[in-house]
Amino acid sequence: MAIQRRALVLNQNYEPLNVCSVRRAFVLVYRGKAEVLEQGDEPIAGADDTHFPTPSVIRLSHFVRRPHPRPRLTRREVFARDGERCQYCGQRGGQLTIDHVLPKHRGGKHEWENLVTACRSCNHRKGGRTPEEARMDLLSEPRRPSTHPSVMYAPYLTRYGEWRPFLLGWSRDQDLGELGLAAGA
């Protein structure tokens, strides 16, 4: 049913802001607060056999200021970033733990770049050592996960292909320019 569908909400400067229900998108458009850029393939049936196009991508008529989304640093998010995989031996699933690459007692910080997913036995084996000291290589270098819309909303793309150009086309430079914070300013 069309009402179960989701719509992509773009800021007035075309920055992807969030995902909402089609019902909410419809209300925003109806009240003149947004315009429809792309329609979904199933129209919404109204009274008297009328059909309304389903908004799939809408653009707000006013610019909304909001801070950039920051990924939350939680165990679950670290596991998700690492694909639920021990970053030392590659084992997937099981009892996963968080390992501080540079151990805490040696000044290792609790931040994306110093936290990796480790299985219990690798974590135990590594102990209070660095990967070099323990001769345990990391599968990949830990990084802060991307908050680019094309990454954050990637799971929606299989169902809503029409969102693709709006998600992939967005660039942060464009964003910074809009806010008067262009690089170097």
Ligand SMILES: [Zn+2]
């Ligand atoms: Zn392991």
